[in-house]
Amino acid sequence: MAGEDDQEDRTEEPSLRRLEQAIEKGDIAKSQEVNTWFVLAGGTLALVAVADSSASSLKVMLGGLLAQAGRVSAEPGAVKVYGEYGLWAGLSALAFPLGILMLAGLAGGMVQHKPSLSTQPLAPQLSRISPLSGFKRVFGKEALVQFLKGLLKLGVVGVAIYMAVWPEMARLESFATMDVAMLLQATKAEAVTLMKAVLIIYAAIAGGDYVYQRFTWYNRQRMTKQEVKDEHKETDGNPEIKAKIRQLRAKQARQRMMSKVPTATVVVMNPTHFAVALQYEPGMAAPQCVAKGLDAVALRIRAMAEENDVPVVENPPLARALYKAVELDQDIPVEHYKAVAEVIGYVMRLRRRRY
Template identity: 50%
Template sequence: MAEGGDDEEERTEEPSQKKLDDALQRGDVVKSQEVPAFFVLSACMVLVAFLSTPMARDLARPLAGYLGHLHEIPVDRRGLIAVYLEAGKILATVLALPALAFVIAGVAGNMIQHRMVWSGESLIPKLSKISPMAGLKRIFSAESLATFIKGIIKIAVVGIGMWMAVSPELPRLESIVATDAIGLLAITQSLAIRLLTAVLIVMGFVAGLDYLFQRHRWMARQRMTKQELKEEYKQQEGNPEIKAKIRQIRQARSRKRMMAAVPSATVVVTNPTHYAVALKYDESTAAPICVAKGVDEIALKIREVAKGADVPVIENPPLARALYASVDLDKQIPEEHYRAVAEVIGYVMRLKQGRKGWRP
């Protein structure tokens, strides 16, 4: 228990979006039972206010026909079954719309709290659900006590609201005995609307507070420890050590390919100790292409490979620095360097031609 308490105290970090999405996929959502109840009561209010009279008329007409012809109904088994079936059909027809309205209101009350979630995890059998000890802990937990107290307060508040709505109508109720059926229906509808209005006002307030409370508790449950945040970052972004190792491997492979291209270069322009840029030019390209470049140790290696492959190495510090900063590997040099590079390559070509023309 102490470890669990410490774990709860360590959950100080706000949940990540991934943690919230995972909770929704498991079916762990913000859910207040008061919000669907409010929507169902609202549907009941609409039905009583606008559809109670037509529904009563649709129900009374066929029943009045039955009552007027009771003497004609056979009392044998077949006749009674027919009466029951007909009465059930009438009730089903009249009550189908209210039932559908209640179902839609209940679904809407849940969907307004969270998006539609399909999860079978709650259907997976778990020993904790059938464990007597776990059940006793749930019954006598602080959450159960809070739910019980909340229910008592809700009943009291709703009761007070209903009394305040009905008490002004108490003197009027004394005359109900002398009222006919049509008048009684109107009085009943009026009182029902007053009661439902009072209950809706109270339930709307209760539902709003309960939703905020349930959301606060849900967000508290989703809080994460610093270690959980680190582990999630590693899962999403990758282990930093592994990423660094992969980066080193890629750089080594790129450097190896670059060095393999140096012998095919036309010239290497250097600074002479810090920068080196290897350029390749032939008639098939519109402009010289950078096949290798580097600074310090890599620049030294490029010069060594170039000398070993008999590639001319020309010292031109301003041009070497400018080319290193402005051209990428396997890309053509920018136009602003055409003139300077052309002079270097021209010089190299003249050197090669001079060597070919010289005989020992």
């Protein structure tokens, strides 16, 4: 029940990292039916392509031995030699068909997932020896699915065999009167027909099972909300720490900005909401923004300007326009040259009068 409750809590889609970790641990979506189909296809290919040549090769290699069977010595050494010769002849004849079957089995796995090597599935797990886990494996949902799938395979494949063999029933009766050579050829032809029918039907079974296994595997990787949060913390960092870092950086940026206010030529303000500190010296292409702020920051800029005898000019429209149009350490836009020049000219005249 605990496992089912835990699965019910997994309401979030698995992340790419979660899927990659599952594959690294050897937990992959794999259908045994796909592997079985490839092995059946490999067996059919071997039967069609190399059965005759393998049989001929075995006949040539063992023909002489069988023809001389009456002259074979009963000595232990001779029996051993003949036995090794017969074994080698059999293996040589079967090597190519067995090679096709092995490659077919490997292909069945590779078409489902990329090759991966993991020792995790071999690690000891207490759940494997738990009576409760064993009961769930035998009587659980997956066991029921496998049982029903087995019945479906037996029924469908049985129907396919019946449909392939029944039209040939009259011909099969003649097999009893055939000589050995003709009987082998006729049996091979019937076997190929039968295998083709099974492959066509089994392809649908294997395809359906792969979709089911993929769906089951994907659902098994689903995450709880807490797992999503934990993964975000691992990959992107703790949000609280990141917020603290952003606050510190913003504070440091404000401190650097405020330190430039005493160097400003003039501060243009809306009385309480906007403040833009501009710096202009002979030789500069245009006045630059060295500080700007809203509300409380604007009031701090004004206070620091007054403490350092930087003129403060109240011009609400210009202050709002400059705040939106210019960034820190940038020249003011061309469209504001005239208005800013009038302000700076006013400040220069005030200074000349003062001194």
